[in-house]
Amino acid sequence: MSDVSTRPLRADAERTVRTILEAAERVLARDPSATMEDIAAAAGVARTTVHRRFSTREALIAALASWAGRQLEAAVAAARPESAPPLVALYQATANVLRVKAAWGFAMDTAHGGAEVEAIQCRVLEGCDRLFRRLQDAGVLRADVDPVWARRVYYALVHEACRDVTGESDPDVDAIATRLVDTLLRGMGTPGAPL
Amino acid sequence: MSDVSTRPLRADAERTVRTILEAAERVLARDPSATMEDIAAAAGVARTTVHRRFSTREALIAALASWAGRQLEAAVAAARPESAPPLVALYQATANVLRVKAAWGFAMDTAHGGAEVEAIQCRVLEGCDRLFRRLQDAGVLRADVDPVWARRVYYALVHEACRDVTGESDPDVDAIATRLVDTLLRGMGTPGAPL
DNA sequence: ACAAGTTGCAACACTGATGTCGCAACGAAG
DNA sequence: CTTCGTTGCGACATCAGTGTTGCAACTTGT
Numbered sequence: 356m357s358d359v360s361t362r363p364l365r366a367d368a369e370r371t372v373r374t375i376l377e378a379a380e381r382v383l384a385r386d387p388s389a390t391m392e393d394i395a396a397a398a399g400v401a402r403t404t405v406h407r408r409f410s411t412r413e414a415l416i417a418a419l420a421s422w423a424g425r426q427l428e429a430a431v432a433a434a435r436p437e438s439a440p441p442l443v444a445l446y447q448a449t450a451n452v453l454r455v456k457a458a459w460g461f462a463m464d465t466a467h468g469g470a471e472v473e474a475i476q477c478r479v480l481e482g483c484d485r486l487f488r489r490l491q492d493a494g495v496l497r498a499d500v501d502p503v504w505a506r507r508v509y510y511a512l513v514h515e516a517c518r519d520v521t522g523e524s525d526p527d528v529d530a531i532a533t534r535l536v537d538t539l540l541r542g543m544g545t546p547g548a549p550l
Numbered sequence: 551m552s553d554v555s556t557r558p559l560r561a562d563a564e565r566t567v568r569t570i571l572e573a574a575e576r577v578l579a580r581d582p583s584a585t586m587e588d589i590a591a592a593a594g595v596a597r598t599t600v601h602r603r604f605s606t607r608e609a610l611i612a613a614l615a616s617w618a619g620r621q622l623e624a625a626v627a628a629a630r631p632e633s634a635p636p637l638v639a640l641y642q643a644t645a646n647v648l649r650v651k652a653a654w655g656f657a658m659d660t661a662h663g664g665a666e667v668e669a670i671q672c673r674v675l676e677g678c679d680r681l682f683r684r685l686q687d688a689g690v691l692r693a694d695v696d697p698v699w700a701r702r703v704y705y706a707l708v709h710e711a712c713r714d715v716t717g718e719s720d721p722d723v724d725a726i727a728t729r730l731v732d733t734l735l736r737g738m739g740t741p742g743a744p745l
Numbered sequence: 746a747c748a749a750g751t752t753g754c755a756a757c758a759c760t761g762a763t764g765t766c767g768c769a770a771c772g773a774a775g
Numbered sequence: 776c777t778t779c780g781t782t783g784c785g786a787c788a789t790c791a792g793t794g795t796t797g798c799a800a801c802t803t804g805t
Contacts (some may be wrong), residue, residue, distance in 0.1 A: 400753085403795085430762060438768070495740060514706065534599050542736045543703065545692050563780075566782085596782070599781085601763085
C-alpha cells in the first residue's frame with residue numbers, strides 16, 4: 356500500500372497514508388496533471404510528508420491504483436457473480452462498482468498501476484466475461500452478440516453512468532444501475548421498429 | 551488556425567502547419583503529456599519551428615482542437631441531420647464522425663480548446679439533440695427515454711467504437727457504425743425477456 | 746516519563762520543459 | 776536574379792516540479 360517499505364506504521368501514520376490517498380484521488384480526478392504540492396495541500400500535510408510515504412509520484416499513483424483495484428475486486432465479489440442468478444448479479448455488481456468508481460474514478464482509470472493492478476483488472480475483466488457468458492446461457496443476453504463488444508459497451512456505460520453518481524448529492528445508485536442495465540439490454544429504440 | 555498572427559503564410563509554411571498539427575494529434579493521442587520536442591520530432595521539424603507557428607503549447611492544443619472541431623461539424627453537416635430521414639442521418643453521421651474522430655481523437659476529446667471550440671461542440675451537441683428528437687417523433691426512439699441520457703449513451707458508444715476504427719487497418723466503418731446504432735436501439739438483451 | 750516514530754519547515758540540488766534569440770542557409774515568388 | 780519568408784541550429788534564460796536532507800517540535804505507545 357505505502358511504498359518506501361513494508362514495515363508496520365504507527366496508527367497516526369497509517370491514517371496519514373489514507374488521507375493522502377483520498378486527497379490524491381480527489382485532486383487527480385479533477386486535474387490528472389496536478390502536482391505533489393497540490394495533493395499535499397488537499398491532504399493538509401506538507402509535501403515532504405507525502406514523499407516520506409510514497410517515494411515517488413509514480414509510486415503514489417501505483418498505490419492509489421492498487422487500493423482502488425482491491426476495492427473494485429471486493430465490489431464485484433460481493434455480488435456473487437459466479438453463483439447468484441446472473442441478472443441479479445449484474446444489477447448488484449453494477450451498483451457496487453458504480454459506488455466504488457464514483458469514489459476512486461481516477462485511480463481506476465489510470466493505466467499506470469503496475470503489474471499487480473494489471474492482474475487485478477484482468478481478473479475482474481475475466482469475471483465480467485464469465486458473468487456475461489452466464490447471462491447468455493440464461494437467455495438474458497442474445498446469443499448472437501459479440502461477447503467482447505458486449506463487455507466494452509457495458510464498461511462504457513458504467514463509465515458514463517458514473518458521472519451521475521459523482522455529480523449529484525445523495526444519488527440513487529440503484530436507480531442509476533437499473534437504468535444502465537436497462538439500456539444495455541433493451542437499448543433505446545422502439546421494440547417493434549426498424550433494423 | 552495558426553496562432554502568432556493571422557497574416558497570410560507562404561505555401562510551404564502552410565504545409566508545415568498542417569504537418570505539425572497531424573504530428574501533434576498522432577503523438578498526443580498516444581501520450582497526452584508528450585513534449586513540444588516529441589511533436590517536433592514526429593513532424594520532422596525543429597522545435598523552434600513549432601514555436602514559430604504556435605507561440606505556446608496551449609495555443610497548439612487550441613489550434614488542434616479548433617481544426618478538429620471544424621472537421622467534426624463538417625462531418626455531421628454532411629449527413630443532413632435536419633432534412634434526411636432521421637435514421638438514415640443517424641447512420642450517416644455516425645459513420646462520418648467515426649472517421650473524423652479516429653483521425654483526430656485527442657483533439658476532439660480535449661477540453662482545453664478555448665471559446666471557439668466550445669461553441670462548436672455546443673452546436674454539434676444541440677444538433678445531436680435535435681436529431682434524437684426527430685428520431686423520437688419518427689417512433690424510432692422510444693418516447694419515454696431521457697433525451698440527455700440517450701445522447702450521453704450515444705456519445706459513449708461512439709467513443710468506444712472509435713477504437714475499432716483506429717485499431718484495425720482498413721476498418722469497415724459502415725459496419726462498425728451499423729453495430730453501434732444497432733446496439734443503441736436494440737441493446738444486447740433478448741427481445742422478449744426480463745425487465 | 747521515556748523512547749521511538751512522525752511531522753512541518755526551510756533549504757538545496759537536479760532535472761526537464763518552455764519560450765526566446767541571432768545567425769546562416771535555403772527556397773519560393775516576383 | 777533578387778528579395779524576403781522560412782527553417783535548422785545552437786545557445787540561453789527561466790520556471791516548475793521532483794526528490795533529498797537536517798532539525799526542531801510534537802505525538803504515540805509502552
